[in-house]
Amino acid sequence: MSYRKIFIFMSTVLSIMAIANQILLQGDTLVLILILAFSTLGWYDLLQKKNAVLREYPIFGHLRYILLDIAPILHDYFVENNTEGRPFSKNAIKQVYARAENKPGYHPLGTERDFYKEGLEWVGHSMFSKGEFQDPPRVLVGGPECTHPYSASILNISAMSFGALSKTAIQSLNKGAALGGFSHNTGEGGLTPFHMEGGDIVLQVGTANFGFRYPDGHLDEEAFRKKSTLESVKMVEIKLSQGAKPGHGGVLPAVKNTAEIAKIRMVEPHTDVLSPPFNPSFPTEEKLVEFIGKLRELSGGKPVGIKLCVGQPKEFESLLDRFLSQDIYPDFITVDAAEGGTGAAPLDYSNHIGMRGDDALKFVHNSLINKGLRDRIKIIYAGKVVSGFGMFKAFCYGADLCNSARGFMLSLGCIQSLKCHTDHCPTGVATQNPELAKGIVPSFKAHRVRNYHDNTIADFIDIAETAGVTSFSQFSQELISIYKPVS
Ligand SMILES: Cc1cc2nc3c(=O)[nH]c(=O)nc-3n(C[C@H](O)[C@H](O)[C@H](O)COP(=O)(O)O)c2cc1C
């Protein structure tokens, strides 16, 4: 007999028995309610047409979906070891928590990594002390066209919009940035009242020009001028692409497009709003270069840079030639790794599009050297930089500064539950649900954000001194070795 037939038989018999028991013997009402509720659910499953599993296995079919939902949690707690988790291993997450809590984060007994696995990276330490790291952990960003160069920390909060993150998360990050003297990138969602907690701002111009746009998506120069000239805005970043979904736009669905978000982004509330893959304000290389110059002028001479995940190397080199031929240059280039993060992206884009971080960083660094532009353009790197070693490696491969998105999310208490796209973030970090967002208390979390920043930089300087590096000019690719089995 099929499961469907068993269900029909059982639900009919049990329902009749429960009703009879209730009427004739004044039986337990709760039992009657439970039996009728399960029976109704089962009949609904049986009669609906969308889901074959539920039609075949009324009630029990739901178990499959419940298990699929909790599988990552079970896997995380019972299956995964400390070094394997993705995007971040348990050990990496614990290290961020320790840095955020101002704890030393010591690891007992020795490494858990497989030291004989091909590809393991290591730093060659120096035999003798070369002294303390001399340079202050700040870098001046801004070429000759800038009248307001910015002295940036070497670790900053990477772009994440209000919309992807909750308002309490944004407030905590900004307060943390204010406490620690580092910068906070608005993300493509634009500048919001929640960014006004005293932290330095990097104003991002996304592909939809959210926050300074006309209804057709083009840049509203006056609106941009007003925001970019605010005292707290220190730099402007034009987003060309993002590592987790390069060349892919997004949709802000009508349900998430609340009156508050619509006002900030300058769009029609309660409608689907398209974030295009490419910015309509600069359809060509030439227009992009003009756009860089225009934004620098409108912002009153602040540093303006571009953010991209490297795709086709030739296109990037051609853009550098274009800077030279038009004699207009960005002040910085943010290199985003293909393994970078996002709130939501199509899996094919996250898995298969764009150049991985190490290669992209070395490529951009070398291309700038080859074109004679390295001294004039700073490189900011973002791509799973969550530790002192991560920073050290980025500096060796050519970065002048690092950005971290997910490191700072973890410092807020993110538990890597991978639900950012569902609006059900259990920690209140990536949600617009006000009840969940209340889980984050900005006045408390801001200290964790600041501690994480300060302690990670301290780790980075420790490693640099261990390797005998005492100034930024001494970083080089040779300091990083990669294990290959000796045959
Ligand atoms: C929740 C979330 C939202 C993001 N939103 C943006 C965005 O609005 N604009 C952007 O350029 N990058 C965005 N990013 C990418 C990050 O800024 C960063 O470049 C990338 O995640 C790599 O850094 P990470 O490895 O430290 O996370 C987002 C990332 C995350 C995790």
Ligand code: SF4
């Ligand atoms: S706790 Fe989960 S849903 Fe929330 S930000 Fe972290 S990964 Fe995303």
